[in-house]
Amino acid sequence: xxxxxxxxxxxxxxxxxQAGYVDTVIQHIAPHNRAIPRQLPLPSADFIGRETExxxxxxxxxxxxxxxxxxxxxxxxxxxxWLALHWAYRNxxxxxxxxxxxxxxGFDQHEKPMPPHEAVRGFLDALGVPPDDMxxxxxxxxxxxxxxxADKRILIVLxxxxxxxxxxxxLPGASGTVLITSRDRMDALVTGYHARPVAVTALDDAAxxxxxxxxxxxxxLADEPDAVDELIRWCAGLPxxxxxVAGQAQINVDIPLATLAEELRDASSRLSALDGGGKTAxxxxxxWSYHALTPQDARVFRLLGTAPGADISRFEAAxxxxxxxxxxxxxxxxxxxxxxxxxxFTTSVRLHDLVRLYAASLATPEExxxxxxxxxxxxxHTSHAADRLIAAHHQEITLGELPPDCTLPxxxxxxxxxxxxxxxxxxxxxxxxxxxxxxxxxTVWALAWTMTTxxxxxxxxxxxxxxxxxxxxxxxxxxxxxxxxxxxxxxRACSDLSRYEDAYHYGLEGLxxxxxxxxxxxxxxxxxxxxxxxxxRGDDEEALKHSIRALELYDRLGQALSGxxxxxxxxxxxxxxxxxxxxxxxxTAALAQCRERMDASGEAKALMTLGFIANGIGDPVxxxxxxxxxxxxxxxxxxxxxxxxxxxxxxxxAVAIDPAKAVQAWERAAELYRAQRLASxxxxxxxxxxxxxxx
Numbered sequence: 038x039x040x041x042x043x044x045x046x047x048x049x050x051x052x053x054x055q056a057g058y059v060d061t062v063i064q065h066i067a068p069h070n071r072a073i074p075r076q077l078p079l080p081s082a083d084f085i086g087r088e089t090e091x092x093x094x095x096x097x098x099x100x101x102x103x104x105x106x107x108x109x110x111x112x113x114x115x116x117x118x119w120l121a122l123h124w125a126y127r128n129x130x131x132x133x134x135x136x137x138x139x140x141x142x143g144f145d146q147h148e149k150p151m152p153p154h155e156a157v158r159g160f161l162d163a164l165g166v167p168p169d170d171m172x173x174x175x176x177x178x179x180x181x182x183x184x185x186x187a188d189k190r191i192l193i194v195l196x197x198x199x200x201x202x203x204x205x206x207x208l209p210g211a212s213g214t215v216l217i218t219s220r221d222r223m224d225a226l227v228t229g230y231h232a233r234p235v236a237v238t239a240l241d242d243a244a245x246x247x248x249x250x251x252x253x254x255x256x257x258l259a260d261e262p263d264a265v266d267e268l269i270r271w272c273a274g275l276p277x278x279x280x281x282v283a284g285q286a287q288i289n290v291d292i293p294l295a296t297l298a299e300e301l302r303d304a305s306s307r308l309s310a311l312d313g314g315g316k317t318a319x320x321x322x323x324x325w326s327y328h329a330l331t332p333q334d335a336r337v338f339r340l341l342g343t344a345p346g347a348d349i350s351r352f353e354a355a356x357x358x359x360x361x362x363x364x365x366x367x368x369x370x371x372x373x374x375x376x377x378x379x380x381x382f383t384t385s386v387r388l389h390d391l392v393r394l395y396a397a398s399l400a401t402p403e404e405x406x407x408x409x410x411x412x413x414x415x416x417x418h419t420s421h422a423a424d425r426l427i428a429a430h431h432q433e434i435t436l437g438e439l440p441p442d443c444t445l446p447x448x449x450x451x452x453x454x455x456x457x458x459x460x461x462x463x464x465x466x467x468x469x470x471x472x473x474x475x476x477x478x479x480t481v482w483a484l485a486w487t488m489t490t491x492x493x494x495x496x497x498x499x500x501x502x503x504x505x506x507x508x509x510x511x512x513x514x515x516x517x518x519x520x521x522x523x524x525x526x527x528x529r530a531c532s533d534l535s536r537y538e539d540a541y542h543y544g545l546e547g548l549x550x551x552x553x554x555x556x557x558x559x560x561x562x563x564x565x566x567x568x569x570x571x572x573x574r575g576d577d578e579e580a581l582k583h584s585i586r587a588l589e590l591y592d593r594l595g596q597a598l599s600g601x602x603x604x605x606x607x608x609x610x611x612x613x614x615x616x617x618x619x620x621x622x623x624x625t626a627a628l629a630q631c632r633e634r635m636d637a638s639g640e641a642k643a644l645m646t647l648g649f650i651a652n653g654i655g656d657p658v659x660x661x662x663x664x665x666x667x668x669x670x671x672x673x674x675x676x677x678x679x680x681x682x683x684x685x686x687x688x689x690x691a692v693a694i695d696p697a698k699a700v701q702a703w704e705r706a707a708e709l710y711r712a713q714r715l716a717s718x719x720x721x722x723x724x725x726x727x728x729x730x731x732x
Contacts, residue, residue: 073133073134073135074135074136074137074160074163074164074191075135075136076135076136076137076138076139076163077122077125077126077136077138077192077194078122078138079122080119080122080123080125080126081119081122081123084119084120084123085240085244085245085247085248085251085276086240086241086243086244086247087116087120087123087237087244090109090120090235090236090237091120091123091124091127093107093233093235094107094120094124094216094235095124095128097233097235098128098131098214106208106215106216106217106226106230106231106232106233107215107216107217107232107233107234107235108217108218108219108222108223108226108227108232108233108234108235109121109216109217109218109219109235109237110219110220110221110222110223110234110235110236110237110376111220111236111237111238111376112220112275112323112326112376112377112389112392113144113220113277113323113325113326113376114275114276114277114278114319114323114391115237115238115239115275115276115277115376115389116237116240116276116277117218117219117237118196118197118218119276120218120235120237121194121196121216121218122194124216125192125194125216128192131190131192131214132190132191132192132214133190134189134190134191135163135189135191135192136191136192136193136194137160137163137164137191137192137193137194138193138194138196139151139156139159139160139194139195139196139207140196140197141156141195141196141197141198141199141203141204142197143197143198143199143200143203143219143220143221144197144199144220144325144326144329144375150199150203151203153175153179153203153204153205153206153207154175154178154179154206156195156207157175157178157179157182157206157207158171158178160182160193160207161178161181161182161185164182164185164186166181166185179206182207182209183209183210184210186209186210186212186213187209187210187212188212189209189212189213190212190213191209191212191213191214192213192214192215192216193207193209193213193214193215193216194215194216194217194218195207195215195216195217195218196218197218197219198217198218198219198221198223199219199221199329200219200221200223200225200374201221201223201224201225201226201229202225204217204219204223204226205225205226205230208230217232220326220375220376220377221374221375221376222234222373222374222376224374238274239273239274239275239389240274240275240276240279241274242269242274244274245269245272245274245279246258246265246269248276248279248280248283249265249268249269249279249282249283252280252283252284252286252287253283253286253287257286257294258294261293261294261295263295264293264294264295264297264298265294267298267301267302268282268294268297268298268301271298271301271302271307272301272311272391273389273390273391275319275389275391277311277319278311278319278391281311281319282297282301282311285297304394307391307394308320308391308394308395308398311391319391319395320395320398323391323392323395326375326376326377327377327395327399329375330371330372330375331371333364333368334368334371334372335399336358336404337354337358337360337365337368337369337372338372338377338378338396338399339396339397339399339400339404340357340358340400340404340405340408341354341357341358341372341378341386341388341393341396342388342393342394342395342396342397342398342399342400343357343396343397343400343404343405343408343409344357344393344412344464345409345412345464345467345468345470345471346463346464346465346466346467346468347463347464347467348385348386348387348463348464349385349386349387349388349464350384350385350386350460350461350464351365351384351385351386352415352419352444352446352457352460352461353412353461353464354369354386355444356408356411356412356414356415356416356443356444357408357409357411357412358408359408359411359440359442359443362444369386377392377396384460406475409468409471409472409475410440410477411440411442411443412468413468413472413477413480414436414437414438414439414440414443415439415443415444415445416461416464416465416468416484417436417437417480417483417484417487418436418439418443418445419445419446419448419457419461420458420461420465420483420484420487420488421433421434421436421483421487422445422448422454423448423454423455423457423458423487423491424454424486424487424488424489424490424491426448426449426450426451426453426454427451427454427455427458427490427491427494428490428638430598430599430636431490434483434486434487436483437479455675458488458491459495462488462491462492462495462497462500465484465488466484466488466497466500466503466504468480468484469481469484469485469488469504469507470503470507472484473507473510473511476514478510478511478512478514478515479511479515481507481508481510481511482508482511482512482515482519482523484504485504485505485507485508485511485523485526486508486522486526488501488504489501489504489505489526492504493533493676493678494674494675494676494677494678494679495675495677495678496677496678496681496709496712496713497713498530498533498534498678498713498714498715499534499714501526501530501533502527502530502531502533502534504530505523505526505527505530506527508523508526508527509523509524509527509543511523512524517550517553517554518550518554518556518559520547520550521547521548521550521551521554521556521559521560521563522547522559522562523547524543524544524546524547524550524563525543525544525547525559525562525563525566526566527543528540528541528542528543528544528547528563528566528567528569528570529566529569531543531570532566532569532570532573533678533715534715535573535715535717535718537570537573537574538574540566540569540570540573541567541570541571541574544563544566544567544570545567547559547563547566547567548560548563548564548567551563557590557593557594558590558594558596560587560590561586561587561590561591561594561596561599561603562587562599564583564584564586564587564590565583565584565587565602565603565606567583568580568581568582568583568584568587568606568610571583572610572613577610577613577614578614580610580613581607581610581611581614584603584606584607584610585607587603587606588600588603588604588607591603597630597634598634598636598639600630601627601630601631601634601636601639602627602639602642604623604624604626604627604630605623605624605627605628605631605639605642605643605646607623608620608621608622608623608624608627608643608646608650609624609646609649611623612624612646612649612650612653615653617650617653617654620646620650621647621650624643624646624647624650625647627639627643627646628640628643628644628647631643637670637673637674638670638674638676638679640670641667641670641671641674641676641679641683642667642679644663644664644666644667644670645663645664645667645679645682645683645686647663648660648661648662648663648664648667648683648686648687648690649686651663651690652686652689652690657690657691657693657694658694660686660687660690661687661690661691661695661698664683664684664686664687664690665687667679667683668680668683668684668687671683677709677712677713678713680709681706681709681710681713681715681718682706684702684703684705684706684709685702685703685706685710685718685722687699687702687706688700688702688703688706688722688725689725692725692729696729699729700726700729703722703725703726703729704726706722707719707722707723707726710722
């Protein structure tokens with residue numbers, strides 16, 4: 038038992054409590070010193086996984102056995118208290134002097150956060166301080182609390198803390214282990230008290246499945262495997278959501294899991310389906326964090342939820358909110374402190390799927406529309422600028438006026454354009470589909486047009502197809518001359534995905550619109566798309582006819598650059614028909630024209646044609662050289678689509694004289710085809726590799 042004089046000295050040094058008063062208190066407390074507080078609530082029976090986080094807590098305790106502050110941070114419903122209590126019960130033997138626990142109500146919507154002095158009063162009660170001898174001065178209470186916990190092997194769990202300011206008075210003076218759970222990151226504790234933060238993130242699919250198995254039994258999950266997969270997907274690793282679903286399934290044993298999955302499938306009803314009642318309703322838990330935000334931070338949170346893409350880039354966040362860089366950074370930091378967002382804010386912002394759904398549900402229709410219109414305008418203008426930097430020959434288009442509160446990057450060089458396109462591509466494609474749903478047809482068409490070159494070069498062929506399916510429908514609501522371009526690009530997108538009949542049909546639709554509008558340039562471009570579809574259908578003669586007509590139109594219109602591309606395509610189709618000398622004359626001339634104009638893309642294609650011709654006339658050495666030149670240019674341009682094709686042909690040329698080179702080329706071609714989700718092309722290359730390995 039601690040001596041009275043020792044306690045008195047510690048109380049005086051810690052809090053300045055008068056010695057006479059401390060003597061009085063100590064006399065009353067001493068007989069009760071043997072009482073050991075056991076305030077921990079019962080742990081959840083559903084605890085699953087979290088071995089990494091449990092290990093981090095143990096290491097923290099072992100590294101600093103006096104005062105260990107582990108700030109368990111994460112969004113509401115992620116399982117912070119769950120984890121803290123599980124670790125506490127697993128390690129009870131480390132704390133023979135007891136365990137103190139308090140819910141600080143930091144983010145409770147219905148009750149105010151608990152003042153520190155109120156928490157200290159509760160701790161003093163648990164430590165055996167008689168009510169009549171409780172100090173009235175809050176500072177004296179804190180001093181006495183620290184005195185009584187000094188040199189004790191005691192665990193103090195501060196649950197649901199609002200911020201560092203609420204927690205600091207509750208830290209023991211000399212020893213003890215403190216676990217703090219909070220949606221706030223507790224930055225002040227990390228910097229000022231060397232707190233060891235432990236991030237609590239979503240459960241992985243395996244742990245989520247284990248949780249459902251524990252609650253519902255393996256057989257029930259085995260009976261409906263597809264429904265279980267869907268439940269796990271929509272709950273997105275959030276333990277609270279999984280527990281609510283499991284509870285509903287236990288209560289309604291006659292309802293199939295597929296029915297629960299169907300309720301979650303609809304984003305508009307997902308949050309209401311995850312209603313566990315009262316404080317266990319997911320929306321209620323999230324609302325506690327939301328209602329603690331300032332008006333500006335709350336607005337930013339709502340608008341982040343409206344972002345169409347999976348990841349929210351800094352570009353998206355700025356244009357959704359219309360805020361300056363400084364104001365946006367301030368709000369993002371505030372949201373991160375309460376674990377509503379995560380990410381490296383110089384590049385991107387992330388919200389848990391269900392948190393994003395909750396944020397979007399809070400935004401008014403007017404807010405959502407205004408935010409998306411800003412983003413649509415900024416994305417259209419920036420993607421157009423980027424497209425013109427990576428493909429200067431691409432036709433310029435007229436865009437709508439840019440709202441004053443949009444934020445655009447200053448793109449001046451090709452590498453800057455590529456960086457923006459790589460970062461934003463997925464978000465822009467998601468925005469285009471959102472614009473289509475809303476009937477913003479000018480935006481739909483503009484984004485399809487400005488992203489085409491990048492999507493094709495990078496091998497995003499399915500995205501390009503989806504964009505132009507919407508682009509064609511949008512064009513029907515716009516000027517007639519846009520329909521020719523839309524059908525042409527949809528035809529090419531279909532050819533790239535081996536949908537040859539569709540490609541031919543859409544190409545002819547484009548030709549019809551070009552003729553109706555008297556658009557000879559559009560007709561020339563579209564004939565080349567039709568020619569590609571004809572080739573894929575096995576009709577090289579018709580393909581050649583369309584290409585020859587396209588070249589005639591280009592020559593009459595003075596379109597030299599496009600004419601050189603058509604000339605090379607004439608060489609390609611002529612070579613496919615076995616007329617190699619005629620083909621070589623055409624493509625050699627096309628190569629010279631492309632080099633004269635520094636048209637790298639056209640140069641790469643002409644070199645591939647000449648490689649095909651060289652291999653066709655029995656000169657594989659020359660073919661390999663030209664293919665390798667073509668591949669190098671395609672790599673430099675970031676043109677994965679063309680690189681895959683040329684590597685495929687390179688393997689064909691090398692197989693007889695350098696089998697190792699052929700295998701290397703085919704393996705890389707198959708890899709690129711797979712990345713572009715071109716299954717039939719990848720399978721064809723794998724067959725070549727299989728034939729080679731069988732010899």
